[in-house]
Amino acid sequence: MPIASPLPGGRFAPRALGARPPPPALLPPGRRSIRREARRACVGAIALGKHDYDVVVIGCGVGGHGAALHAVEQGLKTAVVEGHDIGGTCVNRGCVPSKALLAAAGRVRELKNEMHLKSLGISVEGVAYDRQAIADHASNLAGTIQGNLQRSLEGLGVDILRGSARFMGGNRMRYALPGRVDVGGEITARDFIIATGSVPFVPPGIPIDGKTVFTSDHALKLEWLPDWVAIIGSGYIGLEFADVYTALGSEVTFVEAMDKIMPGFDGEIAKVAKRLLIDPRSIDSHTGVLATKVTPGVPGVKPVEIELTDFHTKEKVDTLEVDACLVATGRAPYTQGLNLGAVNVETDRRGFIPVSPKMEVLDREGSVVPHVYCIGDANGKFMLAHAASAQGISAVENICGRPHQLNHLSVPAACFTHPEISFVGMTQEAAEEKAKAEGFKVGLAKTSFKANSKALAEKEADGMAKIIYRMDTLEILGVHIIGLHAADLIHEASNALAMGNTVDQLKFNVHTHPTLSEVLDELFKQCKTDVKANAKQPVLVS
Ligand SMILES: Cc1cc2nc3c(=O)[nH]c(=O)nc-3n(C[C@H](O)[C@H](O)[C@H](O)COP(=O)(O)OP(=O)(O)OC[C@H]3O[C@@H](n4cnc5c(N)ncnc54)[C@H](O)[C@@H]3O)c2cc1C
C-alpha cells in the first residue's frame, strides 16, 4: 500500500517502508548493480576518500529529506543532521497539519451549506464537530508522516544524526543536542547542503503570548476557537486560516499592509477570490494599514488590542479590539548557530543565504563557496515544500557533476482554501511589465468553471482559469486557476511550462469528459496560435 507523503507525488511512496531493506549485498544482482553503478557514476565525479560522508544535509525538513534521498540513490554516503523534528516545518508545523484542519473544516462548511446540499437533493440535520478531535487529526497526521519520513531515510541507509549542526571550518562540522552529553560529535564531509528552513516572521511591536496573540505554530494546535480573530497578513497562511476559522464559526478581520487584500496574487484572481472567499463569509478587512502594536488579552476577560497605522502616512488610524490575533506576516530564514563565517558564508540583509542558480552558496563577493549548497526556505528563492525538495535534488545533481538548474518559473503553487487557488509562472501584471520592457505582445485566454460539466454536476461551478502567453513565440508565461480542485489542476500547466511546451502544442491534447481538467483543455484551445495574425493584434488580447 502506498504510504502518505508530505509532498505531492509521494516522493517516497512507492518504496516499501516500515522494514529496513536488505543491505546491498543481499539485494538481487540487478538492484545491486544499479546502486553500484549510480555510486560509480556520481562518486567518480567527486573523488571521494578521506571524509566520513560524501554529503551531509543540515536540517531534515522536506528539503533536506528530498536531498538526502536523492543523494543516497546516487550511491553517495549520506547523513542528515536534525536539531528538532524530522520533517521540519512542512510536516510538523506547516503543510501537513494545516491541510488536515482545512480538510475537516471544509467538510463542516459543506455540510452546513443547506442551499448547496438542497440543490443536490440532500438534506442533513444537526451538523456538529469536535474541536479537539479535529486538532487531534492534524497532530496525528503530522506524527504519521514524520514516522514515514524517518523510516524512508533509515530504509535507504541515510544516517540520521540528532543535534544542531555547526560549521567548524574546512570540511568539519560539529553537532550537539543541548542537555544531552551522549548525543553529538564531529564529522567531516566532502559536500554540505544547508537546509535549515525558516520560522515565523513577527514584526516588531507584536509580543507573541501563544494564547491570544500567536503565529501559525500555535494556531495549528487549534487549542481554542476565538469568536473574533484578527489575522495580520492576507497571504497564504492568512487565507488558509480564514477558511478554517470561518468554517468553524469564528469571525475574521484581516489587517493587510498593502492597499488590497492578497497583494501577492494575480490581480484578477485576487478579485475573484475576494468575491468567493471573503465577501460571502464573516470576514472584513483593513487594507493599507500596518499592525504596529499589539497588546495580548486574556480569553473571556480582556480583548487583544491592535493598533493600526496607515502604511503610507505612518499615522495611527484605529485600534481594533478582538478575542485573538494570528500573526501571518511571512517567514524568516533560520540559520542561527550554524557558524556560517567558518565557511566564508554571510547571509543577505534579510537573513537568507545567497545561492547561485545551481544552489551553490555564494560568498560576499558573489563567488561560489566550494562544496557548500543551500536549499529551501533558508535561501528564500521560493518558500514552498516542493520547491525545497526540488532544489535539494538539483543540488545533488550538481554535486554529482551533472550541471542542473531548477526552473523556478515552472514551480506551481496552491492555496488550499475552498475553493482552491493555484498558479504557475508570472502574474498578468508581471507579464505585462516584461512585455513592455522586451517589446513583445501578451496573449490572454480565460475559461470559467461555469462551462464545465463536472463542476456543474457538483454544483460547484464558481471559478475561472486564465493563461498568459507570448503572442510571438506562443511561450506560456503564467497560468492561474481559482475553483474546485485548482491545486490538482495546475500540474498540466506547470509540467507544460517545465517541458517548454508552447500553447499551440497543448491545444490538440485530449482530456477525459466530463472532468475538471477540461477547464484547462478549453483554456489552451482558446489561445490564438496563428503567430502571423498575432503580430497584427493589439498589445493585449483579452
Ligand atoms: C502553516 C504553514 C502551511 C504551509 N503550507 C504549505 C503547503 O501547503 N504547501 C507548500 O508547498 N508549502 C507550505 N508551507 C511552506 C513549507 O512548510 C516550507 O516551504 C517548507 O517546510 C520548507 O522546507 P525546508 O526543508 O526548507 O525547511 P524546514 O521545513 O523549515 O526544515 C528545516 C529543518 O532544519 C532543522 N534545523 C535548523 N537549523 C538546524 C541546525 N543548525 N542543525 C540541524 N538542524 C537544523 C529544523 O529543525 C527543521 O527541521 C507552509 C508553511 C506554513 C508555516
Ligand SMILES: NC(=O)c1ccc[n+]([C@@H]2O[C@H](COP(=O)([O-])OP(=O)(O)OC[C@H]3O[C@@H](n4cnc5c(N)ncnc54)[C@H](O)[C@@H]3O)[C@@H](O)[C@H]2O)c1
Ligand atoms: N499553501 C501553501 O503553499 C502555503 C500555505 C501557508 C504558507 N505557505 C508559505 O509560508 C510562507 C509564509 O506565509 P504567510 O502567509 O505568512 O506570508 P505571505 O508572504 O504569503 O503573506 C504575508 C502578508 O502579510 C502582509 N504583512 C506583512 N507585514 C505586515 C504588517 N505589519 N501588518 C499588516 N500586514 C503585513 C504582507 O503584505 C503579505 O500580504 C509563504 O511564503 C508561503 O510560501 C505556503
